[in-house]
Amino acid sequence: MNNYFRDQTGLSPKPLDLWEPIVIPKEVIDAEIDRLASLPQPANGRRRSAFVHPRNQKSEGLAPGIQVTLDVLKPGERTVAFRQNSTQVNFVIQGKGSSFVGGKHVDVGLYDVWNTPSMHPYWHHNTGDELFVRLTYSNAALLDMMNVHYAEENPSPVEAVPHEEMSEEDKKRRSSPFGTFKLNDEGAYLMPYEILISPPTVHSPALHWPWQEVKSHLDKLEALGKDYVGRRLYLLYNPMTGRTNGTTPNFFATMTIRPPKIVDRPHRHTSAAINYYFHGSGRSTVEGKVYQWKAGDLMLSAPGWAVHNHASYDDYVYELTVQDQPLNIAMESLLWQESLKLPMAVLGVQEGVGTNRAAG
Numbered sequence: 183m184n185n186y187f188r189d190q191t192g193l194s195p196k197p198l199d200l201w202e203p204i205v206i207p208k209e210v211i212d213a214e215i216d217r218l219a220s221l222p223q224p225a226n227g228r229r230r231s232a233f234v235h236p237r238n239q240k241s242e243g244l245a246p247g248i249q250v251t252l253d254v255l256k257p258g259e260r261t262v263a264f265r266q267n268s269t270q271v272n273f274v275i276q277g278k279g280s281s282f283v284g285g286k287h288v289d290v291g292l293y294d295v296w297n298t299p300s301m302h303p304y305w306h307h308n309t310g311d312e313l314f315v316r317l318t319y320s321n322a323a324l325l326d327m328m329n330v331h332y333a334e335e336n337p338s339p340v341e342a343v344p345h346e347e348m349s350e351e352d353k354k355r356r357s358s359p360f361g362t363f364k365l366n367d368e369g370a371y372l373m374p375y376e377i378l379i380s381p382p383t384v385h386s387p388a389l390h391w392p393w394q395e396v397k398s399h400l401d402k403l404e405a406l407g408k409d410y411v412g413r414r415l416y417l418l419y420n421p422m423t424g425r426t427n428g429t430t431p432n433f434f435a436t437m438t439i440r441p442p443k444i445v446d447r448p449h450r451h452t453s454a455a456i457n458y459y460f461h462g463s464g465r466s467t468v469e470g471k472v473y474q475w476k477a478g479d480l481m482l483s484a485p486g487w488a489v490h491n492h493a494s495y496d497d498y499v500y501e502l503t504v505q506d507q508p509l510n511i512a513m514e515s516l517l518w519q520e521s522l523k524l525p526m527a528v529l530g531v532q533e534g535v536g537t538n539r540a541a542g
Contacts, residue, residue, distance in 0.1 A: 201237045201245070201485040203468045208478025211252065215276070215315055218254040226335055227261035227305075229254040235482065243323030244482055245454035247506050248433070253306070255279065255314040260307035266333035268322040269430040270298035273458065273502055275478075276315035280307045283388035293393035293460060295418055295437075295502070297430050299386040303337050317458060317480070319504045321432040384422050391418045391437075400439045400500075413446060414439050415503070425530065428508030440464065440499035446491040451529075452517045453507040455484035462499035466492045489522065 218229040232242040233250045244250045249268075255261070272281065278291040284302030289309070298304050308314035325331035358374035365372050396416065403414035415438040418429045429435040440462065448467070457466075463476040466483050468490040475481055483503075484490045510516035511530035519526040527533065 198487055200469065200488050201235055201482070203466070203471075203473055203485060203488070203490075204235065204244075204482050205473050205475050206233060206480045208476065211478065211480065214252060215254055215313065218252070219256060219313055223256070223259055225262075226264075227255070227259060228264075233480065238323075241323040241326045243326075244456060245323070245485065245506070246327075247321060247324035247509070248454060248456060248504065249320050249323040249326075250456060250480070250504075251318045251320075253316045253318055255306060255308035257308050257311055257313075261305045263303045263305050263336050264333070265301050265303045265337045266322070266331065267300050268320045268325050268331060268333075269300050269432055271319040271429055271433055271435045271504055272296050272298060273317045273319070273435075274315070275317055275458070275460070277308065277312045278310040279314040280309050281305070282307075286388045288388070288390045290390070291393070293500075293502075294391065295393075295396075295429075295435055296390040297388060297420060299388060299430070302386075302388060319433060319435070319456070321430075321506070321509070324432070324506075324509075386422050386431075387420075389420055396437050397500075400437055403439055404441050408441075408444070414441070414444075423508055426508035426511040430508070431512070432506055432509045433504050434507050436503045436505075438499070438501045438503060440492070440494035440501070442494055442496050442498060445493040447520075448489050448491040448522055449518075449520045450487055450489045450522075451484070451505075451507070451519070452486045452515060453484075453505040453510050454482070454486050455503055455505045457481045457483045458502045460500050460502070462494060462497040464492060464494040464499055466490060487517065 214231055218231060221229060223229070231252045233244045233252065234242050235244050238246070242249055272295065274290050274292050274294050276292070278289070281288045281290060281296060281304060283296070283298050283304040288296055290296060306314070306316070322331050357376050360374060362371055362373045362377055396418070400416055406414060415436045417427060418435045418437065419427065420429050423429070423431055427434055458480050459475050459477055461477050466473045466475065466481065468484065469488050473481065483492070507516060514528065514531055516529045517526050518529045
């Protein structure tokens with residue numbers, strides 16, 4: 183054999199090598215905020231640290247495909263304009279400020295969430311009297327591993343490309359006379375080049391989920407009672423993601439309320455989950471090992487396909503959870519086992535899991 187091949191004849195599938203969950207304590211995060219704030223403001227205005235899993239040798243991700251960064255601005259400071267082909271979920275953990283995303287101005291405060299679509303120029307501004315601190319979740323880690331993460335500072339203004347007038351002869355030369363057509367009775371089709379390189383467009387907006395508005399709805403889920411089989415949460419849904427149920431095309435972000443002494447049933451999924459707890463305390467059991475957490479802690483709580491469940495202690499828990507579920511639905515790779523007594527399902531292809539919540 184030469185260097186182009188690796189013989190896999192007769193090999194059995196390798197078992198998954200799960201990354202260990204990690205809890206990054208509030209005290210460690212606070213110390214890093216103080217360190218970043220002590221630095222002179224760089225030319226691009228971005229005081230930033232990435233949370234990197236100790237096992238990660240391929241990207242700056244806390245999970246293999248999820249990058250989480252800590253971003254700090256002092257009062258009055260702002261970043262330069264920036265854009266990239268990764269998408270982001272932004273979350274305020276301290277202070278307040280403004281974000282400008284693709285020409286949209288958003289004023290944001292504590293525990294607000296908003297998204298940054300791909301290639302939308304954006305910058306952030308601290309409009310308050312204290313530090314403006316954000317967690318930024320993005321699929322940059324995945325794009326870095328694919329070697330296709332495009333990013334630039336101070337991008338030039340982008341103008342709409344004018345419609346190119348074509349003669350009838352040019353139109354004939356540039357389009358296929360056959361279009362997309364059915365190949366056989368099994369449902370296979372053929373699509374010509376012109377349609378392949380110009381798929382239907384979907385408007386990708388920058389959206390804002392203010393915490394106080396979200397909380398007013400979230401708190402009502404306590405009425406589901408202790409007998410409810412499910413998790414008391416709302417997805418911060420972006421309709422452009424359609425059937426993949428996302429906040430961005432790559433991630434969902436959910437806000438969860440856990441009343442005191444609630445214990446989830448063990449479950450698992452191939453999407454990775456990262457939790458930020460901002461009220462209360464509790465524990466997570468992952469692959470049989472117990473991890474304690476409290477308000478202000480950030481946790482890689484569910485490495486892909488690890489059996490896990492969560493429990494609250496004596497106070498209400500509020501948390502933001504980010505998972506790469508939409509990406510896995512689009513790839514047809516989202517295995518989900520809501521109860522270990524039931525078989526796994528391919529969510530998005532097979533019927534999902536029901537709960538005992540009354541319809542309505």
